[in-house]
Structures are given as structure tokens and as C-alpha cells.
Amino acid sequence: MNLDSNIVPHSGCLLISEPFLQDENFVRSVVLLCENNEKGSFGLVLNKLSIFKLNDLLDGCETLDKEVYVGGPVEQNTLHFIYYGEKQLEGSVSLGSHLWWGGSFEELMEKHKIGLVDISDFRFFIGYSGWTTGQLDEELSENTWILCNNVHTKSIFSAEPDELWRVILKNMGGDFQVLANYPIDPRLN
Template sequence: MEPGNGTFLIANPHLNDPNFIRTVVFLCEHDATGSVGFVMNRKTIHRLGDLVPDLKEVDFPVYEGGPVGLDSLHFLHQYPAEIPGGKEVLRGVYWGGDFEILATLLSKGHIAPEKVRFFMGYSGWGEGQLDFEMAEKTWIVTRATPEFLFSNDEKALWKNILNHLGGDYKLIVNAPIDPRMN
């Protein structure tokens, strides 16, 4: 499968870039000019209320979206009718939208934590960069599902998706991070 909007990039075990070791990246935008996505399995110590003073009572986790633009806040959600302006990336899953409306809904307790995910920063690739990484077999690509996107078990996400893919992918689940230590 080729990378595209609504796909997961699953880091191959041999990927030794510290930004992406054992990560699952959800691609939200992929075209000839580049790609944008979010690391799904790196929860930070921050809570949304720590980063947005008006939402100090909101105790939702924030994930490290990637190494680019760490001073920016992004979100995925499953509230298309309530939060206008989002881009549908996967059926029923939206990237961004009107943050003021989201903030109001959050402060009133109308947003379920299992239907929204917040990110500091993002993962980005310039023109041809992801194609090069694909040729190097850096990433395994599969269609994303809301089940995995909004999983509460982010520490096991990489293994869970590979196990779900089955076959040879099950064999690499337990590959050591450093093969010299095998």
C-alpha cells in the first residue's frame, strides 16, 4: 500500500531516527508537495489545560505530534457537526476545525476523550522526502481505523497494529530496538 490521506505509517524496526523509533504516524495530508501527519503513540506529560490557560480545567492528554512546529497545537476529532471547519481525513475522522467552538464544548464537558486527540507539533515531509523513505523501506503503510486512532493503549499501539496486520508483521513485533543486543 502507498502512503495517502488516512493511512498509518508504522516505523520499521530498523528505523533509528529518535523522532520516529517504534512510532505510528497518521497521515492527514499527502500529495506531490509533501506530507503532514501526527505521531499517535507518544503521550507527553502535558495536559490540554497546561497549554491552553482558558481550558485549565480540561484534563485531556496531549501527544507529541512530531518534531516540527512544537509550538503549535493540532487536533483530530469525530465531531463534524459540532466542530465546523475540519478536514475529513478518514471517514468520520477530522483534522482541525474551529478551536473556539471546540474550547466551548470542552469547557462544558460535551466532548468525550475517546473521540478527540490533541498534538503538540506535527510530522512533516517535503516534496519527495517520504517517497525516498518508502524506497528505503523505512515505513510500513496500512489503512488507519478509528479503533487504533483513538486507542487508549498508546504504548502498545505499534505492536497492536503489526499484530493486527498478521503474517510476517507478527514476526517483527518483538524485534529488538538495537539488533546488536539480540
């Protein structure tokens, strides 16, 4: 249901799963596309909480009682993060709209220890979502994903994870508002 066929997926856009997508990794998911190039695509699912807190995963981070999300089904032994606001870390990649991906984790920990970063501006992920060359384009042509270029960065961080899919679609307006109310199982209506 991508109404504008001229929209090209790019770093910083959102991929919203179609309401009928049944892949258990991506049901009602909102994926932040961090990289899309000739080698493939890399993204992070924004609305799937894991069972872990950051201090469960990292030694020496007992004070970081921060939720961790499942970024996707690929390499769930890796840790990734995004944050909003001004650039705070060396190596962070701008995704637009004051949204940043990655950077020096060591610098983040040092700045956190001395109070120079607000950890609530950060979101952490185990694993990621990945697509090989041409795979994402194929999924888009099959209408698996709805592209959203107008990212409301605050929504990403403020909406409850189980409401983010609906919030983003409602913010897109038009026919997408109707999809936002589509039941998970229409047989139950």
C-alpha cells in the first residue's frame, strides 16, 4: 500500500509492516532503516521489547536499568543503539530529524558515569534486521512494508512499544489511519 511509488527507502526512514504480515519477527513492527546501499540494508525494530535490561547484558553496568529491544532476528548476540538530540558521540551516524545511530560505546559509558548524557535519550537493541542486496526492494514491491519518510523522532521514544505501529500509521493520515485500526485477527471482530 505504498501510495507513492517514487519513495525510495533511505537511512532514517521507517518501514511499517503491513497489518497482515504474519512473520513472527515482524508482526506489527516498525523498523528504523539505518543503512540501505548496494550491499544490502540494516535496520532496527523499534517496538519489540526483549526480556533483558542493559545491566543484564553488560558487566560493570549495574546502574543501567534500561530496557533493551529486539532489533531483529539477525545476530542477537550484538548490541546496537540509537539516540536523539544533538550528536553526543564520536562515530555516530545521522539519520536525520536529530536521530543518531551508534557511535563509541566506550565514550557513551564514560559520559554516562560523569552525567554528561541522559540515558533516557538512548534506545538499545540486541540483534538487527538485515536484507541482502535487492531483498528489501522485493519486499517493498510485494507490499510487505509501508514506507514512512516523515519520522516523528519523539514518537519513537515516547510511544509505548505496543502502540508505536498504530501511532505511526495514524500520524501518516489518510488511508493509513484506517490501517492503524485493522485488527490483528479480523476473524475476532
